[in-house]
Amino acid sequence: xxxxxxxxxxxxxxxxxxxxxxxxxxxxxxxxxxxxxxxxxxxxxxxxxxxxxxxxxxxxxxxxxxxxxxxxxxxxxxxxxxxxxxxxxxxxxxxxxxxxxxxxxxxxxxxxxxxxxxxxxxxxxxxxxxxxxxxxxxxxxxxxxxxxxxxxxxxxxxxxxxxxxxxxxxxxxxxxxxxxxxxxxxxxxxxxxxxxxxxxxxxxxxxxxxxxxxxxxxxxxxxxxxxxxxxxxxxxxxxxxxxxxxxxxxxxxxxxxxxxxxxxxxxxxxxxxxxxxxxxxxxxxxxxxxxxxxxxxxxxxxxxxxxxxxxxxxxxxxxxxxxxxxxxxxxxxxxxxxxxxxxxxxxxxxxxxxxxxxxxxxxxxxxxxxxxxxxxxxxxxxxxxxxxxxxxxxxxxxxxxxxxxxxxxxxxxxxxxxxxxxxxxxxxxxxxxxxxxxxxxxxxxxxx
Amino acid sequence: xxxxxxxxxxxxxxxxxxxxxxxxxxxxxxxxxxxxxxxxxxxxxxxxxxxxxxxxxxxxxxxxxxxxxxxxxxxxxxxxxxxxxxxxxxxxxxxxxxxxxxxxxxxxxxxxxxxxxxxxxxxxxxxxxxxxxxxxxxxxxxxxxxxxxxxx
Numbered sequence: 001x002x003x004x005x006x007x008x009x010x011x012x013x014x015x016x017x018x019x020x021x022x023x024x025x026x027x028x029x030x031x032x033x034x035x036x037x038x039x040x041x042x043x044x045x046x047x048x049x050x051x052x053x054x055x056x057x058x059x060x061x062x063x064x065x066x067x068x069x070x071x072x073x074x075x076x077x078x079x080x081x082x083x084x085x086x087x088x089x090x091x092x093x094x095x096x097x098x099x100x101x102x103x104x105x106x107x108x109x110x111x112x113x114x115x116x117x118x119x120x121x122x123x124x125x126x127x128x129x130x131x132x133x134x135x136x137x138x139x140x141x142x143x144x145x146x147x148x149x150x151x152x153x154x155x156x157x158x159x160x161x162x163x164x165x166x167x168x169x170x171x172x173x174x175x176x177x178x179x180x181x182x183x184x185x186x187x188x189x190x191x192x193x194x195x196x197x198x199x200x201x202x203x204x205x206x207x208x209x210x211x212x213x214x215x216x217x218x219x220x221x222x223x224x225x226x227x228x229x230x231x232x233x234x235x236x237x238x239x240x241x242x243x244x245x246x247x248x249x250x251x252x253x254x255x256x257x258x259x260x261x262x263x264x265x266x267x268x269x270x271x272x273x274x275x276x277x278x279x280x281x282x283x284x285x286x287x288x289x290x291x292x293x294x295x296x297x298x299x300x301x302x303x304x305x306x307x308x309x310x311x312x313x314x315x316x317x318x319x320x321x322x323x324x325x326x327x328x329x330x331x332x333x334x335x336x337x338x339x340x341x342x343x344x345x346x347x348x349x350x351x352x353x354x355x356x357x358x359x360x361x362x363x364x365x366x367x368x369x370x371x372x373x374x375x376x377x378x379x380x381x382x383x384x385x386x387x388x389x390x391x392x393x394x395x396x397x398x399x400x401x402x403x404x405x406x407x408x409x410x411x412x413x414x415x416x417x418x419x420x421x422x423x424x425x426x427x428x429x430x431x432x433x434x435x436x437x438x439x440x441x442x443x444x445x446x447x448x
Numbered sequence: 449x450x451x452x453x454x455x456x457x458x459x460x461x462x463x464x465x466x467x468x469x470x471x472x473x474x475x476x477x478x479x480x481x482x483x484x485x486x487x488x489x490x491x492x493x494x495x496x497x498x499x500x501x502x503x504x505x506x507x508x509x510x511x512x513x514x515x516x517x518x519x520x521x522x523x524x525x526x527x528x529x530x531x532x533x534x535x536x537x538x539x540x541x542x543x544x545x546x547x548x549x550x551x552x553x554x555x556x557x558x559x560x561x562x563x564x565x566x567x568x569x570x571x572x573x574x575x576x577x578x579x580x581x582x583x584x585x586x587x588x589x590x591x592x593x594x595x596x597x598x599x600x
Contacts, residue, residue: 031533031588032500034509037597039518039569078519109517109568132564134571167519168561353523398521424521 041427043080044166045107046073047133049091050084051114051126061151062116065126068155069112069162071199072173075421076163076399077428082108103133110139112162116151124148128158130165140165152201153447160446172394173198176444177401178216178225181205182417182437193227195242198394198443200433206240215440219262222444226250226260226269237271239286251284251291259302263330264310270294272302281315283330294332306330307350307374314338314348314357314374325359327374338376347390350374353397356424358382360389360402369402371424382426395445398424401432403439500585504578508586511576516569518595522558530559530566530593538583542574548590566593 048070051062073079088102094113103111114128127143140161144154153174160171181194193213196203206225207213214235216227225240237250237260251257255275262269263283270283279300284291295301299319306313307330314327325339325348339345343363350357351371361368361381367388372379387405394400401421408415419432419441432441519525531548545567552559570591578586 031590032505032586033590033592034505034512036509036512036516036566036569036591036593037595038513039516039520039565039593039595040514041520042517044517109572132568134568164557166561166564168522168556168558355523397523 041425043074043078044109045080045082046110046112046162047082047087047103047106047108048073048112049087049094049114051116051128052091052095053116055118058116058118061124061148062114065114065116065151065155065158068152068199069159072156072159073163075199075430077423077430078163078167082106098131098136100131100133100136103131108133110162110166114158118148119145122148124151124154126151126154126158128161130162152197156197156199167398169398170396171446172396172399172443174447175395176218176222176447177419177432177441178206178218178444179403179419179434179441180213180216180439181434182439183209186415193225193240194434194438195225196434203435206242206245215259217261217442218444220264220266220445222447224262224266225442226262228258228260237269239269251289253282253291257282259304261305263306264308270304270306270313272304281313281332292332294328294330295335296332301326303347305349308352308354312350314350316346316348316359325357325372325376338374339372339379340376341379349391349393351397352393352395356397358391358393358400360391369400369422371400380426382422382424383420383429388420390440392441392443394421394443400424401441401443403441405439498582498585500579500582504582508576508578508589511573512569512591515573516565516593517572518565519561520595522561524558525562526596528559528562528595530563532563532566532570532591532593534570534589534591536576536578536587536589538580538587540575540578542570542576545570562593562595566591569593 048066050066053059053062070081074081086106088106089099091113095115098111111131111133112128114126117125119125123145125143125145129141130139132139142161144157146154156174159173163171175198176195177198178193178195181192182189184190190209191212192209193206193216194203195206212230214228216225218225223242225242227238227240228235229238235256235258237257239248239250250269253273255273257271257273260269260271267287268283268285270281272279273282278298279302280296281294281301281304282291283294297319299317301315301317304313304315311330312327313330314325316323317326320337323344323346324337325345326335326337328335343361345359345361347360348357355373356371357374358371361370366384368381368384369388369391370379370381382400385404386407388402391400391402399421401419403417404420405417406415417437417439419434419438420429421432422429533546533548534542535544537543547553547563553563
């Protein structure tokens, strides 16, 4: 994919728009003042028209791109794409001039139009414009060049641009999920490492199921995965390169190693090692392969995860009698407990925004996925169930994914384990479609 | 990536904030009563010199709140306030809606998102039901969109 720099004229155009917006502001006057302190949390109606093309092939690709954009935005729970059958103005006439009244009348609040063209060198050019239907202002307009087979990625990038402009958040559609695919009976469960786009497309298996794999985690570049695998019955932490398929044992530890996670700069992995009855947290420098012990307390200290700036680590420990959440400096200093609720707390993960920690809680025979501020305040539950576990953040810190096991009958029939996503507000819980049972999801960063 | 300059064929008329043709939101019985009360209170016994009553102001507030579709999960959104100055036609149509203070608009994407949602709310609500004889009292109105209570 190619990135073009702005021309001076384009920069001038942007500056002119900013200037015009500043000029539009007006001073406060002694008019009627009304405070608006309540609102709705409904999805925003948006009209996403088919991207046009001069040839049949370009038009087909354009329509496919539109479908992916619509599905991404709809799945976020923040947008409601309007049925194309309600559209009054055609995509073709839109290319001449949007008739905003036609879009207001069908209750659209934003309008997306686009075009696909094949370049002389065979690349695909995909351009789109996002319009504010009420003001008639163009909110965003961009063009992307790519190889034709990459159309799906461009669609996700366009969806991210629209989402980002309207919500203020970074997007998360151009991302992947790695997870554990499960099949077979409970006593002989086959677990394979699998990877897919965040919308379930481009699914593939990375391991053959011969050895058990658990807890996969992406590197910050989304090119490598660290995970736990059993080799000759001993759990060990491995590194896997997605491009080359190469698998490598991480470190020569004297005990069982598990719960690995990359540092935000990708240079270190933090993990747990069990030895002589207790478990401690270690970091390993991936360049020097040197290890450093970060906790030294006769208890089970595990599930470490870095803060997004890499200066702190959150983990769970039973050092206080029950399993609770803790934070320490990345060098192991200044350990402090942050969770004080009833039950057990586990699998803390720091939000990419930095402001929240997501966790699994077990209490009263039920599991909960929740979030709290990094000082332990503001704890709230997002979802609960017979078994919900293993939250992972979308790179924008707005959406979480986790897995949910539903019980079967007394023989285990009808039992299922599936991935779900949920908005940070606790709304919009969605099944993530996978070919088989699925657990332990990990969300990548935006694909570089 | 190439930024597309604003489309050249957009006319000045298109760039002006237009009143919405969106019908008012569906009303339940209580809301209908409030609106009915508001219209009744604007009978000839009141002159345009009289201030709006609390219930008339509440009825305007209720309409806008029903139109404000708000991104509740945005970062620090509970600390933001968007002030929108609205000019209304005598029939309650929104003639113009602008941010009173928009210095953060271009620099803070979360504020911009919140402020845009406030502006959309005003247009979606147009025409706003208002007591017709008190036009001088409501033809210019400042709406302070403040979500801090919403997120408690």
